[in-house]
Amino acid sequence: MGLQGRNLLSALDFRSSRSHRTCLYKCGDACFKPVPNTSDNAYFGDLFTREYSRRTALRAGGAAVVTVGGASFLAACADATGTDATSATTQAGTDVAAPPGLNFEMVKPNTEDAVVVPKGYSSDVVIRWGDKVVEGAGEWSVDNQSVENAQKQYGFNCDFAALLPIEGKKNHFLLVSNHEYTTPQQMFTGYDPDNPTKEQVMIELASHGMSIVEVEGNDKDGRLKPVMGKYNRRIHGHTPFELRGPVAGSDLAKTSKDRTGKKVEGTINNCSGGVTPWGTILSGEENVDQYFAGGGEVKNAQARDRYKRYGMEDAETQRKWERFEDRWDIRKEPNEPHRFNYVVEVNPWDPTSTPVKHTALGRFKHEGANIHVTSDGTVVAYSGDDSRFEYLYKFVSSRRMRSGHTAEDRAENMKILDEGTLYVAHFEGNSADFTESGKLPKDGKYDGTGTWKKLLTVTAHGSAESHVEGMSAEEVAVFTREAGDKVGATKMDRPEDVEPHPTSGKVYAALTNNDYRGANREGKNDAPIAEWAPIQENKNGLVMEIDDDHAGEKFTWNLLLVCGDPAQAETYFGGFDKARVSPISCPDNLTFDSFGNLWISTDGNALNSNDGLFAVSLEGETRGQTKQFLTVPAGAETCGPLVFDKRVIVNVQHPGEDDEATVESTTSHWPDGGTSLTRPSTVVAWKDDFGVIGA
Template sequence: MSDTKRRLLPMLGHTNGKRSAVTCALKCDNACAAAVCNTSSNNYFRDIVSNELSRRAVVGAGAAGALTMLVGANSAAAAPGGARIAPAVAAKRGGGKSKLAFTPIDPVDALVDDFTVPDGYSWRTVIRWGDPLFRNSPGFDANNQTAAAQELQFGYNCDYTDIIEIPGSKGRRAVLFANHEYTNENIMFPPEMPAEEVRATARAAHGLSVVELVRKNKNAPWTYVVGGRLNRRFLMETPYELTGPAAGTEFVKTIDDPSGRTILGTLGNCAGGTTPWGTILSGEENFNGYFVTPGTSDADRRYGLTPSPTGRRWEIDDPRFDTRNAGYANEANRFGYIVEVDPFDPTSTPKKHSMLGRFKHEGANVIVADDGRVVAYSGDDERFDYLYKFVSRNKVRKGNTPADRRANMNLLSEGSLYVARFQGNSVPEIDGTGSLPTDGAFDGVGEWLPLIINNRSAVPGMTTAEVAVFTRLAADKVGPTKMDRAEDVEPNLHTGKVYVACTNNTNRGVGSNTPVDEANPRTRNRDGHVVEITENGGDQTSTRFTWNLLLVCGDPSTNASTYFGGYPADKVSPISCPDNLAFDSAGNLWISTDGQPGTIGYCDGLFRVTLEGRERGRVDQFLAVPRDGETCGPIIHDDEQNVFVAVQHPGEEGSWGAHTSLFPDYVPEWSAPKRGEGALPRPSVIQVFPDERKRQGDDKPGRGRGKGKPRNDENRGGRNNK
């Protein structure tokens, strides 16, 4: 291994089990190898405003002064006629038995390069990295990729996805949204490719994609359409409108944008959500790894920004990625927001909403409260950071006119922002071992602490704009609970309860780091847990809640500190590192994982969790992704017997000419993968469906789609697991 690669991989040899050090470097800039960002005592606040303004004064001296409301798989529920259901009404309908029957698969060893589905199910690729999107798009050529080609092709490493049917199409047309979190140049491009072209092509593989889908009928698989009217790529040159308190302030102005209202591009997009009005939300997460900064201010340290050269070295080509350059001191302040995209208007300008705060957003998910206001939940995916809630100032408009839609797209620009504090009711018994308290549950009460109330700062000594831009420091001051990486946060439309995936935190209780509490009860929490929140009185706008831990994850056969909502631990599928969440039509929770190879030694997968009745806490594994891969963006269309996932970074540990995965373009031989001509791993969106339907649909792609080679001709690439 070269010295350069070693410098970029400080986690090499320090990850658990079979976790990839490459993923640590490229996805989150080696966050676990860096100092903990949140060292606050939650009872003091160091003045950052003067530091930030003085830094800008020195470094920035050169600065120039017609769509029906519809429902996606991950969005809020709809009543007949398309109107939204408030959670209290949905709860009365209750949940039911899942419409998706399957026998859980066995765990799959982390080194297996297969996409594994239950007996009786098949899978196929919907779209892959590099597939052409437009009529003038070149086909994917692994050996001759260029930035110009990539701008016209599907991006890399899709995370959040949703599929929304186009009104009036009778279920035969839809749009697919996917974001593209990061790139792995080591396995994407041949070593002889010029470094400048590598950087430019990788930049073009970031961003977002919207793609039209078609199918013959509801029993046919979806195929994507080359040249679809709604197809769109969002690139690093795409302008975004900044909304909310930060817009137009001194904290976000640059030499290229002296108004502080237009930002080019989006970075590190992770999970997301679909709004009741049919737009898509996407969370800018690990943006810090793209910038060089002085690294001296409280804000730089709190957001993990450093003066070290970045791994991708975009600062070589574009001065805005080195905030020490004159006029660009604020550039990093322009990332870390929730992005809103209208997938049905390819000419629209996407938005970045500063009212929801600036931090490492895993995503945001919206629910309509009983009074008509909308509530968005979001987690900050950093060790010892926080859980947030936004409540809009205005109410959702239920009409279907363009004016109603435009009005609803402003809902996330005004309102109130809160951060969560948890209090356990068995605190003296929480000793870090994960032992269940004598009352039989990890549970307690909580409150939403105000940061902004009706567009005005609730944090002493900070303006509303400062709270919006330096949200982590504002939250430190009011004393919320430091969580074990709160990632996806999803409200359940059947009950109004809110579920929080806390992926892990191996620093919990280590040395001088924050000790355990009942909401984060394990020292060196490597497997993560899932929190269930019930808002006071079922009111999503309430500032009080009760909570419990639904799952304390791990492999119960080797780890006694696991808990599955009271369900027998010897009857569940082992699960670790919960990440993305979704619900089926019956209200069951679905969890995709990120990190199981490094904790329990199995490939990441997708799991169903029963939430009600005698089987509450039952975990059943539905699928497993190939080696080095991560399960992302689950979509559960169980009424149509369809499940979709995005497979991110398959074969992450490989290198050019020595790829460790060939997903999804396996050669036909079933027994062992062999290299096909030009084969390499390609992050993809996958559809899973029952075997009996695999020949009912048109297996031909939409106009111009490239064809992959299935691993198993009869099973469309799927390996069944009984």
Template sequence: MTLAPEHRRVLPLADHKPGRSAMTCLYRCGNACAHPAPNESENEYFGDIVAGAVAARLSRRGLLRLSALGAGAVAAGGVLSGVGTELAAAATPAAPRTPKGALTFTPVAPNTADAVTIPSGYKSSVVIRWGEPVLPGAPAFDVKKQTAAAQAQQFGYNNDYVAVIPLDRHGERALLVVNHEYTNEELMFPGVKSVADTTAEHKKIAMAAHGLSVVELERVGDTGQYRPVKKGKRYNRRLTASSKFLLTGPAAGSDLLKTKADPTGTVVLGTLNNCAGGLTPWGTVLSGEENFNQYFVGGNGAPAAEQPALKRYGIDITAAVPSGNRRWDLVDERFDLSKHPHEANRFGWIVELDPFDKNSIPRKRTALGRFKHEGGGPTISNDGHAVVYLGDDERFDYIYKFVSDKKVRRGDTKHNMTLLDSGTLYVGKFSGDSPAAEIDGTGKLPADGAFDGTGTWIPLVRGNESLVEGFTVEQVLINTRLAADKVGATKMDRPEDIERNPVDGKVYVALTNNSNRGATGAAPADEANPRNSNRHGHILTISEKHNDAAAESFTWALPIVCGDPKDASTYFAGYDKTKVSPISCPDNVAFDKAGNLWISTDGNALGSNDGLFATPVSGSEAGHVKQFLTVPKGAETCGPFITPDQKSVFIAVQHPGELEGATLDTPKSVWPDGQYARPAVVVTWRPKGDQRIGS
């Protein structure tokens, strides 16, 4: 049975980065690690001074039980959150009896196989690949006959964020919403050995391969397997680097956002480098624009007064054409900042998409600030305000939070679609509780046995009032990094995905790595970033006052310091490290209904493929990290998304075969079809009865 819209539920479910190939560094982030970190502020360091178990059922039209908001939701064992992770509790085995929600799967061993490797007793399949038809009438994919017109109707490249939104009570139909972050031209086109070999049509195809896809799915029988609906006409959609987007909120219409093509400063063509995202409690999808800086040329020809801000966002202001640039300016001159200096300011936002209305125009919400958004983790405060946690994925950049002025209203779509246009934008400041001398950069625990401390959320903007001296509201929101520099925010080790746990109400932050921590002239180790040359990253938790997402103060801790368990600098919540799976470079996080933490990785610096991991966060098993799957050679694990019935876990296998020297003609991965590499979304499930993922 398909529900009427008003009854739909959003149910959750060179010198380059360690473990990452030079090709990834070039195309993913424009060789960010090969350049000085854009943050040159002298903010103080510590040495000097997280959806799910939703207490309400959610609807495309709003919340069906808004009364569940508040601290009582957490006290009852859940916190109302829109991150898209409401999950059925894991089954309790009859014998021997194990704790509810226990993770009993046998870990997958680290490997370098060109395959998705899963635990014994599980099955997996590809849901959809790059180039497969999305829109009705789209042509079948032919790698030798690609066109931009065809790609704009087909599944895009390098799938990243994954959301699966049920269309009925039992999840027989669902909407798959996926970000397409960037392109690998060598791996896409025959005869291309570098981006310099690409033709004008290749560039247009690449532009069409960016953006987002919305694809209607159906369950295969009574299993956890899903496949695309053959004629998905109602919902299926492709958004590209040329689609129409609207700028909304306090900065919309700013002179800094106006261009010759858009003198209003409110209409943007395209979305770029979309990384992670989140599901809101009112049924929309958030998508974060990340490494947008690498798409532009002509930074050296931009007005001198605007170059410092461009530099702070990683845009090259010394060369007319940065090395390795895709040269989209040759087919669309708006990517030349010497001619259109404000075009870059129109990227780096959180995009909000209504996946149920394929005719709707997505919004870029300026009230949430502009930086390299990994994603947006939505939830609701105790008194009903929308809250979004935000990470700026750059070495030594910051953690942010947005709290809406308005409250969520049950069933009021028109109202709820304005929530992210006005509110308070905060940046985080973290203080350790141990003497500076005890944080020596080796990862050794301080005398109190934990890396932890307190923190505050520093307000930058409240509604239409700037709280940063010398900055207007528009300047704070468009050049958010500069405003955060000025108020003394804490420099972090690449904050990426940030989500709120459905059970304990804590906010979990994936800090991927920072090999420059402690380097000459760079910030030294501090209690929240306790290792110099941090190649493997860590997990940070934020516990806000009164367990309220709108609070302005918090405590924090590091339950997991990643790496090889044999390395003395690692920490796994005090768990026996001889039983822990090696884990490196946490990227995205998710939770099941039991509150278990699931972590996907990007850039494993331990010599094996990236993967998906899970661990309890409380009780005697807290810190028992177990590897659930690995992805093929050269790939990154994106997602994950666990379906509401916990029968299925979706991941995106991004950039398989992205290794030095690889091309489409001479691939270093042939996953998934044995010919050449194709990014794809994969679903894994247990084939027997109603057994749950993880059990």
């Protein structure tokens, strides 16, 4: 059944589902700090701030009715009988069938401590935190953890996921997952946040990074079972990495342990990622600022400002790793932060290979990176900087992709992201009449044009040219946010996953939220509403569609979704009838199914419901139709969605995470039930007849 008509969100009372603890350990409490971007970049196209006009939904017959542009919409996902509709009504009043891929019963908003899937579907856990990945790992027990075991077990808080078929082995795949962050109170018995032990810290470091594990399926249902395969590997906070691109070997990358500036120990806070056409994995290092202490105490004013631009000001970190390793203390190792916040590339087919950090793609809070290949073989990588008022980027390689599948071909293709040009996006709106938060322009859509601004070019010989006045090439690569400030990049509402469509080539960007937009709050940075950011105090987020000249410098854009409760007037679903959509809040990660539909996972739902996974039609009469496919347990975030013909996979991150939860007093017992400790896990869902999802 669909959502019954009710106003899920009071415009005057924003409550994200994220706990404060999640903010502390996932992103370093960024929600409660001043925005690092204090630049005064120009705004274009008659864009200015207006006092937000609060709208109150009219109620009739127990359901919320909203009048928009002369049309009334019933805020419900069920028909008059209370059953889920199998067709949708367009604004013109014509019944249209749900497109292939969206033929499932919408999951209602809920707060259950479970994974909830549509009627006729089932789900199962694939692998949990602490389960074996590498031979020799011990059996996991909360009271019997060790660094050695943690380096061989599935890490904590899985985020990005990939599932790669193993050639020549039917129903066998490589599952690759990121492990974004750790929450020690929910890992260790008797954890004292003021006095963590060295062993606890080293287990945390071992529980970050990535897991590569073989899984086995079958022909009867969607279940996947981990097996000990030759490719299985754990990458963690002490795994050696190679630094490549313009930063490698520069004075900005050299430390007391690495005089070459080319070798980095570990990867941390790996958020989303992508699968390259040549079969490797890209992983984005995101909120690394929270791991580094002492940036505000640096004497050099320029260096201090640059640490501040990346949010590295605190004298002491929440985790206090700096007590046990000098590399987390900027006062002792000022260049160590310059070796993180990059896109990482891993070859999952060679467990002995050294992973790479690509500095030519710039240094910022990479949510991930995703690839589009043009007709002539040019490779374009898109990425978002996941913070309020940060920027969208792309990297256009000067190398062409090899089409072969040999180890030599893959090794050559792993050099693609080291040579080319890095750009940052500048947006303009089309409508001079856009003036009021949440009010569509007269042309009935939010749209406009844009330009990619050059930041840096790296040649085939390794030399690099800066396109930013007053900054060297190495500085642009390390202080990329500052370079974006200088060229007038456009401040966005938390740009997260940026995904090119596999057939149309259009690029979709999840803009998760930004309640600072136009808020004029004391001590907080501010930027006015704009046609590409049309909601003041944007609490529910946006999804943007970009038609890009991939290898060029021009693009057009439109907003596909203005997320939120469809009973609220400011929401927009691609022009689709809001009476027949699921409420959606805080879009995070994106993927596509084989029918061409967009799928969206959410993080921080502000509509009094658990986070979930949603399917969205992109074409024809049903464009904008949005249907919730699943929800994750209370306190959890939906991560790393994968949608195949017969399987849907999500990573369930930080289940049961609230401000009081500990090992001793866990508020969730998912996935094992009873009195068990909750454990972040990877989940698979399938149709009970093992048929095609949504068909």
